Amino acid sequence: MTTATPVRGARTSSMAQALNAALRDSMQADPTVHVLGEDVGQLGGVFRITDGLTRDFGADRCLDTPLAEAGILGTAVGMAMYGLRPVVEMQFDAFAYPAMEQLFSHVAKMRNRTAGRLPLPITIRIPYGGGIGGVEHHSDSSEAYYTHTPGLHVVTPATVADAYGLLRSSIASDDPVVFLEPKRLYWGKTEWDPAVPTEPIGKAVLRRTGRSAVLITYGPSLPVCLEAAEAAQAEGWDLAVLDLRSLVPFDEQTVCEVVRSLGRAVVVHEAGGFGGAGAEIAARVTEKCFHHLAAPVLRVTGFDIPFPPPMLEHHHLPGVDRILDAVARLQWED
Amino acid sequence: MTVLDHRHLAAVPGWLPGATGPRSDPAPLLPDAAPVRVLGTPAVEKTDPELLRELYRRLVVGRRYNQQATTLTKQGRLAVYPASTGQEACQVAAALALREQDWLFPSYRDTLAVVARGVDPLEALTLLRGNAHTGYDPKATRTAPLCTPLATQAPHAVGLAHAARLAGDPVVALAMLGDGGTSEGDFHEALNFAAVLHAPVVFLVQNNGYAISVPLTQQSAAPTLAHKAVGYGIPGRLVDGNDAAAMHAVLTEAVERARSGGGPTLVEALTYRVEAHTNADDATRYREEGEVTAWAGHDPILLMERHLGAAGLLDEKLVRESAEEAEALAARMREEFHTDAVLDPMSLFAHVYAEPTPQLREQADQLAAELAAEAEVHNR
């Protein structure tokens, strides 16, 4: 197992750079970590997340593959069976779909099928979500497919520090991890220190405390929720914001603690609502916290439509107003 | 053993009879040893001069279209444009080899083939502009939507061709894809289905050297991509993709062969991607500028001009009219894309199902209310 041994001190960087540092430090610390995918070598990936890895670790450690997602993930399965820790890059959310057979039928089930004899420590990095003006098939939020598949961890950072910490932990995990990168947060810079470990996978983190209600969210919607919480002050609402960080495992304990203490919750994500991750969270919270709830758990999500063309995507993606509308519906008269 | 020596099991003495019986004759499966060329060879004498002039005109107009669309991305007027600059001969020939009733299955780089097929040049750009997914009516021009997930349109072409044949219609489907796309499973499954179903379909691979940053040598270890046909039992052809006359000849032959019941063909066109992958790509990270300059000497327009000039077919009228048509089209593109289109946000719900679900109706109402509230704030 790779141990998090950060090599450099505090810095200001983008999420993209933090992900690059996590790959770099993992490869440095553990020679079994291998990166593979389309354009990850010479080009450094279309988002430059793997920038310089081939130069510094060689083409065997960071491999430009032929253009075939099923081939990439299937090859990673075999590599993991032989003791390596593959980190796979899928170029865009919807281009991971050709690999679903490998993911659903093999990656997710190998440990179970072999009674624990063949665990697969594979990390599958997938840039996901909208907000960057991508055309068709470049902006899907497919987390519900992954969370519905037993055997997969599903992790999604929303801060620069988490991008580093969660990716290092994912690579170190002995189980397969679907690592969803909110691509619209790639370029925002903040200060962070790799030497300060972030919370482990499976722990939700309260990003903002509040007394009125909690916004439960993850990934690309975290900054939107924080903005909404700021704006809500003008209405007299003091909103807490909870960042799930990982959907599987799901931190039921923290979520329920916060919901019980506040009695009102809104779940926010940009994927469509029907059959989405928010449906699971709302149902679970209702089951576990029913007597503490002052209002039904509401969801603010994208519409149940194929991801729209770039010029219309802002109508689809949940923004501050839609979140505040939901908060307004939280039966404040009670 | 080379491909040339390949023999079927049926030819092996003493091989058992049964389901693995004699299949096709291996001879027609052989790829061309060298890429087929027409311009600058004696074969050009047999080519209709009017066709050559028509190809020239379309190459010139296509080049201008590529340039103008690339400029529009720099001005932020298109979301993205994967240029086919330098690949115009493949694009134009693909469209011209088809008859009206045939179907084209393009990839995202094939806007020009779509335009050459008769789709309005501005409608063909709707996807890349970012306004809608497919701006044109696929049925009206028998042109499938520009396909973004690689190679996934190839099995569609096979299915359509198969269905048309079942209906007794003389329809051929042409699927276009890049060299990188030949690595995807869908490409291989499509070839195999086409072969087994004996479907009237043609696969055109534009081998332009790179799949984003990955050169062909890292994509495939086959001697040529045309060789990939052999294992599936269909003919593979290798052609100079910058020679518009050769492209037209080979594709027409393959299309008509399919139409007359001869089954599928895989055509590999050797060409070069002059621009970066898209405007979002930085080609200096993975290729030398010298390479681009070297290919400039083998430019499709240059090759055609050279031939027409030598044959006395390049009169001033043709040059002037082609240039004028190109400029008029470019001006139309600039004009149309100068302003933002007025889009209806409610269109988001219009075509998800034949009948919207109750949930979608509710969501449409929600958006309508949001828009009304916004308008009110705006008008205040």
Ligand SMILES: Cc1ncc(C[n+]2csc(CCOP(=O)(O)OP(=O)(O)O)c2C)c(N)n1
């Ligand atoms: C299934 C799938 N995987 C990845 C991508 C991302 N992608 C878009 S274009 C491209 C390169 C394609 O190269 P090639 O097939 O040679 O066509 P070209 O762009 O050169 O015309 C890649 C990897 C995609 N569109 N679809």
